Amino acid sequence: MENKKIIIAIDGFSSTGKSTMAKKLAKTVGYAYIDSGAMYRAVTLYCLENGLFNGSELDVAKLEASLNDLSITFGVNEAGGTETYLNGKNVEKEIRQMAVSSKVSIVAAIPAVRRALVLQQQAFGKEKGIVMDGRDIGTTVFPMAEMKVYVNASAETRAQRRFDELRGKGDTTTTYEEVYKNVCERDYIDSHREESPLRQAEDAVVLDNSNMTIEEQDAWLLDLFNRLTK
């Protein structure tokens, strides 16, 4: 008999390695993977490209009026990785840059943006068989998800990971201190905003991976998945 299909929600602070583990788990179990953070990042890129930001000030009315003109989709590249498209254009690289990272929490706090993206995320999960990572997946997007994981790691560990990632991508100017500051700022905004703040769902299982190897983490996730789908 085929195992039952479930929804897997992986939430946690930024740079906890959620995306990497979610992607890997999806591949291992043959599920689709959706990076919900990429969707908030794509809206942020749209705001930056269309002059909706004046410094840190966002023209919320203009953004709300533009939401219907925004199409965010996902494609799969030759290596099997998921890439984000904004109005048909591949923006996977742009949305990972610091310019977007430093503004995304502002955009993600706008209720109309969250409403629009949550609806789209729920549509992605209609058929189940999906792994989605973010901040509010187990609480707001899929409160009925069968598997909920809440990932955590210290701010220092997370800043170091993001710093290494930026260096690996050829960014030689951003300092560790800047990344650490950005991580702490986003932690604060993401967990204190009024609309769907980051919090652990009551029925989520906590995974603190500060001192875990990738292999240990993957085995931990797969074991939980196997127990829930038996």
Ligand code: DC
């Ligand atoms: O996971 P990430 O760092 O790529 O997410 C980018 C930002 O989007 C993050 O600062 C918080 C926000 N976000 C959110 O509010 N809700 C989600 N479900 C996913 C991300």
